[in-house]
Structures are given as C-alpha cells and as structure tokens.
Amino acid sequence: MRAWEAPDVPDVPGNAPRPVVHDTAAGKPVDPTRGDDRAALYVCGITPYDTTHLGHAATYLAFDTLGRVWRDAGLDVEYAQNTTDVDDPLLERATRDGVDWRELAASQIDLFRRDMVSLRILPPDDFVAVTDEVERIAEAVAFLQETGYAYSVPTPDSAGDDVYFDVQRPTEAWVLGDESGLDRDTMLTLSAERGGDPDRAGKRDALDPLLWRAVRAGEPSWESPVGEGRPGWHIECSVIAGDRLGLPISVQGGGSDLVFPHHEMSAGHAAALAHQPLANAYVHTGMIAYQGEKISKSLGNLVTVRGLLDDGADPRAIRLALLSHRYSDDWEWFDAELASATRRLETWDAWATGGAGHADDAVDVVTRIRARVADDLDTPGAVAAVDTAIAGGTRSTPELVDLIDALLGIRIG
C-alpha cells in the first residue's frame, strides 16, 4: 500500500562511521550489515487503533535514526514495514466501538501516515498491509505443514482446524530461545500476556504459536489452501520480511514488548521456511511510560502525537524530546519534556540563524555528532554535542545545519 511522503535528507560530505547497534540475541552491539554495503531493515508496524502514541513514535523514530545513520555512512538501505490490519485486538476494538474493522484500520493508518509526515520519519520502501498478503501467508503455512513444522488442532467452534507451529522441531537456523534467551517459565508467562494461548488443549507444546486461525462466526476470513480463516500474528512478519527484503535481513526491529513471543517466533517461522536466520540483529526500543505505566492501548494512558500537535506543539520539539532519551531505555514522559525541548529548539534556531561560521570550525562537531549516533544510536549524546558546541561559541555552518537535519531529522534556522 502507499506509504507516506519522504522528508528531504541533505547529503553531507565526509566519512561517517558504520553504526553498531545492540542485538538482543547476541547481548552486545554489532554491525548488523556484517560489512555489506546494503542494509535491510524490517520494523514491526502498528496494529491500527489508538495511533500514534508516543511509544509508537519513539520506536519508529529510533529506526528512522538507524536508517539515517546508515545512509550517512553511504549504505543502500531497504526498509519494509507491515501493518497488522487484521488481528484480535483490532477486531475487538472495532466491535467495542461498533465500527467496521476495515474502516477503523483505514482511518488509523491514515492518521499514522500524517503523524509520520509531521515527525519527518523516513517512509519504508515497502509498507505492507497484512490483508494484502493473506494468500502468500497461507501458502507459507501450507508449506510448513507439508514439511512437518506445522500441525492442525481440531477446533470445536469452527468447521476447519487451527494450525500451529511446532517449536520443538529443530531447524538449522533457529532453536527456541535463540533470539530472546529467556527461560521456559518466563516464556510461558509472556506468551499468556502477549497474545499466545499456552492453555489451549490439543497443542504439542504450550508455547506453540498459532499460524492460521480457522474461521469463526462473525470473524473476517479468506479461502486458502489451509482452509478458510486468517493468519496468526508472527507468521505475517516472517513472510513479509522474507518476501520483500530476502533473508537474512540486517535488522528486525520493534519495541522490547516484541522480544517474546513475537520476534522469537517470527525467527522460528523464517528458519523453518527458508533455512536461514530471520535477521543478523534483533534491535529493541525501550518502553515509554506515562503516569507511572507503560503507554498502552489496553491501559488507555495515551499521549498521542496528534494530541500534542493539536495543543500547538512544534513537531520538531516532539522529535527533539524523544531524541533526548536513549532509544533502548525505558523512560517516562512528563509534560515538562516538551517544554524543555521547545526551549532547546529556540536556542538551536537562533544559533543557526546567527550563522557565519567557517567549515573548518565545524569539523570537530561534525565528527563528534557522527561518532555519537554510530555508537548504538546515542542521540542524547548527539544532542549534547550540539549544545556543547553552541555553549562553547562554535558558529553554525551550513554543513552543521545539514548534518543535524540529516541525522536528527530536525531542520533548524
């Protein structure tokens, strides 16, 4: 489907280092491109309701930063993002609000696009609705059944069978726990909390995730080689990432709430389908809280990009407020974050307008900003480097203003 309008990204001369980012599976920073000139990024997209809250915004901004840093380092970046436009939480919300699930999804995807444009987030090259990929996903499920990685579970309330993935069947490229490194008890707890069904009767292993849900009364469904139904959650990301980018991709990205089961199981499905790891690195953003709790659609403690913009916020200040935190940290949003980012932006704007520095004056600052973002996307360090340059009397130059735009996505002056 259509993504959104791309912001301008200036080209800045000079050598930028290749970034390292923290890989959850390795437990340390790595170069996810492994020296290649191409970087393939897949980021788990929204389930389209209650968009775009600051947790979503911070997550997409982190991977936007990675894309910018890769481009600045001269790499070819290919980026795909899905939209989970058919799944239980979306259907439940549509039912609760008495709206058609397709209309709810379409209107929320539109809102998401507008918010991404306001925040100057680079669009994916492939922005893929799950409802447009059902046939491909069903083929993949059929293949997993033929090759013994998937099995049917009789389903009393449906004419068809649900299909599950067998987590215990070995693959060359994945065993359970490879991505998340979690113990079984933690996996069982998280599975129950995050869309799994460990208590479902008839499964081989309580952790086995759903690949295909046979049609139930009143639920959307598609005819397919594995019966009439709709896709499970994790398989959508394995199939879309593999089809659009080729495996292994450089980075599978999302919030830390996706470490298990979502990314673990997506990696398992990809390995069973393609005998390849899903990704060279699994990169996770921290959770943003508000009023003491993780911002979440189910809790309803939402601060939305749209709400802040409607209250008169400069979208650049929202961006700067989010960039002032390390992407991988959990942190809490306070209203003061926006006020302090707005003040910082005024200082930066005045500095850029003052101008008149020489390129030579700016060389050290350019190097420092590039080094900070290449070090596991240390955007607070990059922001501090700009502050320090201003406080130390460095005059702004066109190169510096362009670099801040290219890497931090903020046009000052």
Ligand code: 5CA
């Ligand atoms: N559609 C699935 C992924 S395939 C999904 O998780 N959708 S979502 O709408 O719930 O979340 C979209 C993205 O925002 C995910 O990467 C998720 O990890 C991230 N996210 C959700 N809540 C927060 C939060 N409070 N802080 C940071 N990131 C968050």
Ligand code: ZN
């Ligand atoms: Zn996903």
